[in-house]
Amino acid sequence: MNKISENLIKINHRIAEAARKVNRDPRDIQLITVTKTRDVATIEAALAAGVMDIGENKVQEVREKFDKIGRNARWHFIGHLQTNKVKYIINSIDLIHSLDRYSLAEELNKKALKPVPVLVQVNVAQEESKFGLRVSETIDFVQQVAADCGNISIQGLMTIAPHVDNVEETRIVFRQLRQLFEQISKQNIPHVDMNYLSMGMTNDFEVAIEEGANMIRLGTAIFGPRN
Numbered sequence: 001m002n003k004i005s006e007n008l009i010k011i012n013h014r015i016a017e018a019a020r021k022v023n024r025d026p027r028d029i030q031l032i033t034v035t036k037t038r039d040v041a042t043i044e045a046a047l048a049a050g051v052m053d054i055g056e057n058k059v060q061e062v063r064e065k066f067d068k069i070g071r072n073a074r075w076h077f078i079g080h081l082q083t084n085k086v087k088y089i090i091n092s093i094d095l096i097h098s099l100d101r102y103s104l105a106e107e108l109n110k111k112a113l114k115p116v117p118v119l120v121q122v123n124v125a126q127e128e129s130k131f132g133l134r135v136s137e138t139i140d141f142v143q144q145v146a147a148d149c150g151n152i153s154i155q156g157l158m159t160i161a162p163h164v165d166n167v168e169e170t171r172i173v174f175r176q177l178r179q180l181f182e183q184i185s186k187q188n189i190p191h192v193d194m195n196y197l198s199m200g201m202t203n204d205f206e207v208a209i210e211e212g213a214n215m216i217r218l219g220t221a222i223f224g225p226r227n
């Protein structure tokens with residue numbers, strides 16, 4: 001068995017273990033395999049090993065790889081998206097995890113031929129180095145996008161937790177996003193469906209699952225360190 005398949009088996013065990021700890025069904029947790037910096041052959045090996053969802057963070061990489069891989073995978077965009085590059089990927093991406101400002105919503109709304117599924121990125125820990133809305137402005141943002149942008153379908157929230165030595169310190173971040181997710185859910189905003197809570201990466205996915213993540217985004221755990 002190759003290394004990717006071995007890693008996927010180990011990860012699936014860890015997902016199941018984390019889910020069991022909090023009485024969740026592991027089948028409710030979707031794995032997004034983060035393929036940024038990996039070449040097409042490596043991605044094809046992952047698809048052969050059973051991966052279905054891949055995540056990329058650069059427009060140029062999506063364009064090159066989509067040419068070769070096409071609809072053999074579901075495509076997730078997880079990086080900061082420049083407004084002037086929307087047109088290059090809008091028809092390839094199945095879910096954009098990184099709606100982080102109103103101008104991007106407007107551009108997506110304008111260029112979309114059909115409703116674009118998006119997650120709103122929240123910078124829960126308010127790190128300078130990261131994109132995303134503040135927790136306190138997210139509800140208004142969701143309401144405004146839902147009211148103004150008929151071609152955008154808000155499907156949930158995404159966050160990137162701070163990189164810390166003690167993974168327990170991420171718990172409060174994930175918990176806050178989960179609470180915000182539920183708060184928005186309860187508002188029953190027209191055209192907003194809180195389906196996905198995208199949080200958890202190689203270093204912290206088990207804590208994220210314990211706190212309610214139903215999409216986790218893993219690169220290093222599947223492919224090893226990036227160059």
Ligand SMILES: *Cc1c(COP(=O)(O)O)cnc(C)c1O
Nearest residue numbers: 034057078201202217218219220
């Ligand atoms: C790179 C990246 C990941 C995956 O990170 P790993 O630590 O390799 O699992 C997940 N989410 C986002 C937004 C990323 O940019």
